[in-house]
Amino acid sequence: MASNKTYTEKERTIDVIADVDVLVVGGGPAGIGAAVGAAKTGASVMIVENMGSFGGMWTNGMVITLGGFNCWLKPYRRCVAGVMGEWIAMAAKRGGAEDNRSWVLSSDPEIMKLTADEILTKYGVKCLLHTWVADAIVEDNAVRGVIVENVDGRSAIMAKNVVDCTGNGDVMARAGAEFNIAEELQPMTLPFFFAEVEPQGKIPMEDELIIPKGPEPGYLGDVGLSYSSRRRDVGVDVNDPALAEAYREGKLPFFGGPWFGGLRRNFPWVNTTRVYGSAINARELTDCEIEARRDAHAIADHYRANCKGFERSWIMNTAPTMGVRETRRLVGEYTMTRADLVENTTKADSIAMGVWPIDIHPPKGQNGAHDMYVPVPYQISYKALVPVKIDNLLVAGRCASTDREAMGSMRLGATCGAMGQAAGVAAALGAQTGCTPRNLDYKTIQSELLHQGAIIE
Numbered sequence: 001m002a003s004n005k006t007y008t009e010k011e012r013t014i015d016v017i018a019d020v021d022v023l024v025v026g027g028g029p030a031g032i033g034a035a036v037g038a039a040k041t042g043a044s045v046m047i048v049e050n051m052g053s054f055g056g057m058w059t060n061g062m063v064i065t066l067g068g069f070n071c072w073l074k075p076y077r078r079c080v081a082g083v084m085g086e087w088i089a090m091a092a093k094r095g096g097a098e099d100n101r102s103w104v105l106s107s108d109p110e111i112m113k114l115t116a117d118e119i120l121t122k123y124g125v126k127c128l129l130h131t132w133v134a135d136a137i138v139e140d141n142a143v144r145g146v147i148v149e150n151v152d153g154r155s156a157i158m159a160k161n162v163v164d165c166t167g168n169g170d171v172m173a174r175a176g177a178e179f180n181i182a183e184e185l186q187p188m189t190l191p192f193f194f195a196e197v198e199p200q201g202k203i204p205m206e207d208e209l210i211i212p213k214g215p216e217p218g219y220l221g222d223v224g225l226s227y228s229s230r231r232r233d234v235g236v237d238v239n240d241p242a243l244a245e246a247y248r249e250g251k252l253p254f255f256g257g258p259w260f261g262g263l264r265r266n267f268p269w270v271n272t273t274r275v276y277g278s279a280i281n282a283r284e285l286t287d288c289e290i291e292a293r294r295d296a297h298a299i300a301d302h303y304r305a306n307c308k309g310f311e312r313s314w315i316m317n318t319a320p321t322m323g324v325r326e327t328r329r330l331v332g333e334y335t336m337t338r339a340d341l342v343e344n345t346t347k348a349d350s351i352a353m354g355v356w357p358i359d360i361h362p363p364k365g366q367n368g369a370h371d372m373y374v375p376v377p378y379q380i381s382y383k384a385l386v387p388v389k390i391d392n393l394l395v396a397g398r399c400a401s402t403d404r405e406a407m408g409s410m411r412l413g414a415t416c417g418a419m420g421q422a423a424g425v426a427a428a429l430g431a432q433t434g435c436t437p438r439n440l441d442y443k444t445i446q447s448e449l450l451h452q453g454a455i456i457e
């Protein structure tokens with residue numbers, strides 16, 4: 001994209017449109033956790049989101065199989081509650097989400113959007129949609145606010161503490177915090193909904209809500225659960241060997257899974273397109289989005305022509321934005337690693353629990369399902385949310401401080417939301433006491449999280 005030309009912007013004075021205790025950037029699961037967590041702690045909170053609705057990947061990325069709530073291993077139990085638990089309960093009450101002990105909870109993205117609005121407004125969070133955070137305001141090594149762009153033009157929002165929940169770590173990068181990025185990133189996926197599919201499965205949807213088989217408690221082997229746990233309870237029959245054959249013969253574009261899900265019987269959702277590039281490079285992201293949309297239609301055409309039950313099907317909608325699995329990872333006061341998950345190290349400053357397998361989608365050339373490593377539920381350190389260098393900034397969600405393997409598990413939505421809640425609580429406590437998040441006593445954060453119903457051990 002770059003030409004050799006440059007242009008120097010003129011200096012200008014802009015309006016400060018808000019001055020709050022806690023500013024949350026990004027309205028995905030982490031951002032919702034952070035904003036509500038901070039508001040419940042008593043802070044004045046604003047949340048800024050680039051899209052026209054909240055929910056991040058869970059809504060606008062159309063990732064509808066909400067994961068990270070429940071343990072994969074017996075006893076199947078809830079490991080993320082708090083704000084995420086309240087949100088899912090609100091959605092379930094409207095018939096828009098499962099709320100049980102399954103390894104994923106299928107949801108309706110429209111109800112998740114609606115209930116995201118409801119939970120944010122219920123706790124008095126000031127919401128700003130359609131607003132892009134373009135820069136961080138940094139003075140004396142501390143973030144003081146951000147520069148935003150929206151239909152009103154360019155303005156500033158000031159805050160005592162800022163929580164970066166952008167997934168990509170846009171605020172931390174612009175603030176000059178250290179971060180890592182892998183040379184080879186996980187593929188991106190544009191999920192889509194089919195309409196008018198005739199289910200072929202004999203299993204009623206309710207019967208498979210609990211993972212049908214899995215290792216016993218404490219199991220830490222290398223077995224890939226991804227095949228046995230394939231979510232085919234929506235009754236679709238796409239004939240996996242035939243798909244693999246069609247791909248080999250060049251009749252199908254590259255694909256992952258396919259993983260199906262959804263709450264509506266004739267309208268299954270599928271996570272299957274698989275494209276490679278960097279989501280923090282606008283040119284590559286554009287190319288990937290175009291490629292994935294083309295692939296989605298090619299895959300749907302193939303199913304319609306070859307798979308029983310799909311004869312009358314069509315694509316009802318692709319996700320409003322590309323599903324991104326991996327970009328920047330903070331260098332934090334602590335980095336969560338594969339060893340933390342595999343060895344299940346105890347964390348005195350635990351602020352959330354992770355449960356999902358180490359789920360790293362494979363590099364180019366490998367389609368279909370992939371093996372995953374299933375850890376027992378593990379604790380997440382508060383310090384993984386605290387940048388080593390920059391003050392008044394916390395980083396939660398997909399861009400928290402992890403190695404690639406730990407991120408492969410911690411990137412799941414509910415885990416991101418739980419990290420977000422902790423970051424919001426810490427940001428609020430910091431604003432109230434004047435203590436920088438780095439120096440907060442983790443016990444006060446834990447005590448407030450427990451008070452808010454979060455699970456930390």
Ligand SMILES: Cc1cc2nc3c(=O)[nH]c(=O)nc-3n(C[C@H](O)[C@H](O)[C@H](O)COP(=O)(O)OP(=O)(O)OC[C@H]3O[C@@H](n4cnc5c(N)ncnc54)[C@H](O)[C@@H]3O)c2cc1C
Nearest residue numbers: 026028029030050056057067133167189323324397398413
């Ligand atoms: C295809 C795919 C399948 C997945 N499968 C599952 C699954 O089955 N279950 C599950 O739970 N998780 C799954 N995940 C992972 C999970 O959805 C995400 O990792 C999780 O949503 C991350 O949460 P987050 O809040 O950190 O970031 P996000 O959900 O990405 O939210 C970040 C938000 O910040 C906004 N934003 C970004 N930059 C800016 C900016 N500069 N200014 C303003 N706003 C900004 C974005 O618009 C977005 O709303 C999947 C992910 C993908 C891509």
